[in-house]
Amino acid sequence: MKAMSALTGLLYAALIAYLGGWYTGYWNGNFSLLLLILTTVTLGYWVAERFHFQPARRRAAARLTEADTQRRASLAAQGIDRVDGDVEGARQEVLRQPWWLDWTAGLFPVILIVFLLRSFLFEPFKIPSGSMVPTLLIGDLILVNKFHYGVRLPVINKKIISNHDVQRGDVVVFRYPQNPSIDYIKRAVGLPGDEIRYSNQRLYVNGKEIETQSLGDFFDEDPNSMRFRPRFTEKLGPVEHEILVDPAPREAIRKIYDFPYSDQCTYTLDGVTCKVPAGHYFMMGDNRDNSQDSRYWGFVPDENIVGRAFVVWMNFGNIKRVGSIR
CATH class of the missing domain: 2.10.109.10 (Umud Fragment, subunit A)
Structure with a gap:
């Protein structure tokens, strides 16, 4: 997870540097190419989220719920009916999408729509x-x-x-x-x-x-x-x-x-x-x-x-x- 967070940070830094150089006139930007790259990269994150990271978080949340259920059952067998702690908060934290997925996989549908509209239908100019x-x-x-x-x-x-x-x-x-x-x-x-x-x-x-x-x-x-x-x-x-x-x-x-x-x-x-x-x-x-x-x-x-x-x-x-x- 830390490696993916660092990689995403580097990708965003490269994007900011590219846009900054384009804006200040150090080089001519290519918006069509940039959109294609952004669409491809966010698609990769979206696929990874859909088929790997999200199922992994759900399995971890299920294990957490199962462990809490077993603990409560064990304590109940010992006559302890009142158990401290609420597993739901921890479960939601496990299920929460990390920032580096929220700002990549989460943006993929929007970037894809913009890419398709601009590439094949209508493009704005000033x-x-x-x-x-x-x-x-x-x-x-x-x-x-x-x-x-x-x-x-x-x-x-x-x-x-x-x-x-x-x-x-x-x-x-x-x-x-x-x-x-x-x-x-x-x-x-x-x-x-x-x-x-x-x-x-x-x-x-x-x-x-x-x-x-x-x-x-x-x-x-x-x-x-x-x-x-x-x-x-x-x-x-x-x-x-x-x-x-x-x-x-x-x-x-x-x-x-x-x-x-x-x-x-x-x-x-x-x-x-x-x-x-x-x-x-x-x-x-x-x-x-x-x-x-x-x-x-x-x-x-x-x-x-x-x-x-x-x-x-x-x-x-x-x-x-x-x-x-x-």
Whole structure:
């Protein structure tokens, strides 16, 4: 028992150190992997409790009760009817689950439910930047449908069951190709086989300009901006959504990393033209001139897709933000 208590203490110390390093920025954490490890470890404790420790405690409590019964019977045979001591308190103490099981096996059902929900159904995210303004604002808390594009194995993100394909206009969460430990959120603009051209702040898909309509000014509350900017509607496939375009002169678009299939992209002073390879997508932020996206770091492979963002469930600074994502 002492060995198990010490082992559990070491495991909790390792967990605290990992979370502390993650929180302070010493390393990037992997919450999916952490959940898998916690589920596996607590399952081991739960199985040990169910089939070993709990039966052992019950046998010890039964022996204690049996011994007390025999003692009382022996004393009664000697004519002693009044016997001091209450075995029930000792019995309950023997049956009591030790802390190291209560905080492991006892948490297994809760951790398992969280693991299954997050891995296969819905995952919450918080919007950290303004690249998707005005569709998504900094501080929006969103839910991502993880089974919409198919069922994937946790951690390795391997698709085992296909569902819907990514559609042009979808708001997609994916693992950043340059650092898969980081999740990004952008809008799917180009599908496999598409030719995407972004020139002079205008978007073209397969040679056809995507029409926009002015909606007037939008006040960008991003601390790095804090100004009014022109807002437009844009329609990609069946999805009509809003975008921001900065009228101020911009630097020429250029790739910031070498990326797979970079030979499929041509950069000019006016913009960039890319042919989307099979099994990949071209992603762009709705805040067109304030978003590092596929124009700069390349295509998103299908295996990096996490899910489709579909609802803002809370923004503590603006409750009116709650609603579906277009």
